[in-house]
Amino acid sequence: MSEIPSTMTASVLRGVKDLVLEERPVPTPAADEVLVEVASVGVCGSDVHYYEHGRIGPYVVESPLILGHEVSGRIVAVGADVDPARVGQRVAIEPQRPCRRCDFCRAGDYNLCPQMEFYATPPIDGAFCDYVLIQDDFAYEVPDAISDNAAALMEPLSVGIAAAQKGGIKVGDTVLIAGGGPIGIIAAQVAKAFGAVDVVVADINPARRELAASYGARVVDPAAESTVELAANVFIDASGATPAIVNGIRSTRAGGTVVLVGSADEFPLSVPEVAMRELNVTGIFRYTGTWPIARALLESGQVELDSLVTHVYGIEQVEEALSGEGSIDSLKRIVLPRTRRVDEPSVKAAS
Numbered sequence: 001m002s003e004i005p006s007t008m009t010a011s012v013l014r015g016v017k018d019l020v021l022e023e024r025p026v027p028t029p030a031a032d033e034v035l036v037e038v039a040s041v042g043v044c045g046s047d048v049h050y051y052e053h054g055r056i057g058p059y060v061v062e063s064p065l066i067l068g069h070e071v072s073g074r075i076v077a078v079g080a081d082v083d084p085a086r087v088g089q090r091v092a093i094e095p096q097r098p099c100r101r102c103d104f105c106r107a108g109d110y111n112l113c114p115q116m117e118f119y120a121t122p123p124i125d126g127a128f129c130d131y132v133l134i135q136d137d138f139a140y141e142v143p144d145a146i147s148d149n150a151a152a153l154m155e156p157l158s159v160g161i162a163a164a165q166k167g168g169i170k171v172g173d174t175v176l177i178a179g180g181g182p183i184g185i186i187a188a189q190v191a192k193a194f195g196a197v198d199v200v201v202a203d204i205n206p207a208r209r210e211l212a213a214s215y216g217a218r219v220v221d222p223a224a225e226s227t228v229e230l231a232a233n234v235f236i237d238a239s240g241a242t243p244a245i246v247n248g249i250r251s252t253r254a255g256g257t258v259v260l261v262g263s264a265d266e267f268p269l270s271v272p273e274v275a276m277r278e279l280n281v282t283g284i285f286r287y288t289g290t291w292p293i294a295r296a297l298l299e300s301g302q303v304e305l306d307s308l309v310t311h312v313y314g315i316e317q318v319e320e321a322l323s324g325e326g327s328i329d330s331l332k333r334i335v336l337p338r339t340r341r342v343d344e345p346s347v348k349a350a351s
Helices: 045-053 148-152 154-167 182-193 206-214 242-250 271-276 291-300 315-324
Strands: 007-015 018-025 033-042 070-078 090-093 131-135 139-141 174-178 198-202 218-220 232-237 252-260 280-283 309-314 332-336
Touching (some): 007 315, 033 090, 033 148, 045 315, 070 131, 070 148, 090 148, 090 154, 139 291, 154 182, 154 232, 154 252, 154 291, 174 182, 174 242, 182 198, 182 232, 182 291, 198 206, 198 242, 206 218, 242 271, 315 332
Parallel strands (some): 174 198, 174 232, 198 218
Antiparallel strands (some): 033 070, 033 131, 070 090
């Protein structure tokens, strides 16, 4: 095991579209923590939003912040209460620290903990840096069969799992998903793994539809083809687009479930339609207990994540990674913090 340096390189957001590289002290693990040498970090839409706007709802960047919360790496040091045998393990990180004492935590709903400390959510630093800390039980060992990139993407996979759980997807279901981006494609794979027999992805963009179809989903253009006749058991919105949400609600059968994952601020809701058809309308906020499920889905081959990676960047190219996220030619962008620059960031398209 190589010696741990005293300082590390970090990409730091100082304000809107203001990123700089800084040398920061390497953190020291508390008794219940592990120190992880970061291998791979996925770029999330929330990272882009903080970069472009400096805030998401009530969370405002008021002091320098390290972005990035989709993380894999290797444990290089442990706290006093952690088994030293963990040093050297490859891990995927669940990037949150609940208080473990409030009513939500005690009930198992720790994602709703009001004292939650979540990576890359002000004022908690994220993982566009060389080393991060996490509590021991939120660093999940991964086998060699799971790549560093796929291990990092167990975070968005957890979003897809949480959506499937909240929707109650079961064997034989029809599932409609709005949005053919990364979360939509991941949610489609998870729906199939949960037993859905007809998984339909609706997206107005033909390139996104083509990508979703390559992952085994049936695709429709909602601008040209009605989905109301689907009478889906579960509708998952992964678009955040008001027309898509309204259409999805109309396309859900009586007694079905609508799961809102996308980030629409407000949309018109027909209360009679929801009440008279007894629709269950709910949302998800992060996840709880999903990493073991994510690991099992990847190990079994029921979900595949590596081909989602379309671009890879070094720590000096975080601004480029954030600026291009969400473009049509991009599914998942990855930052390798321990690499300075990647000469050709674009990799082969997903297939």
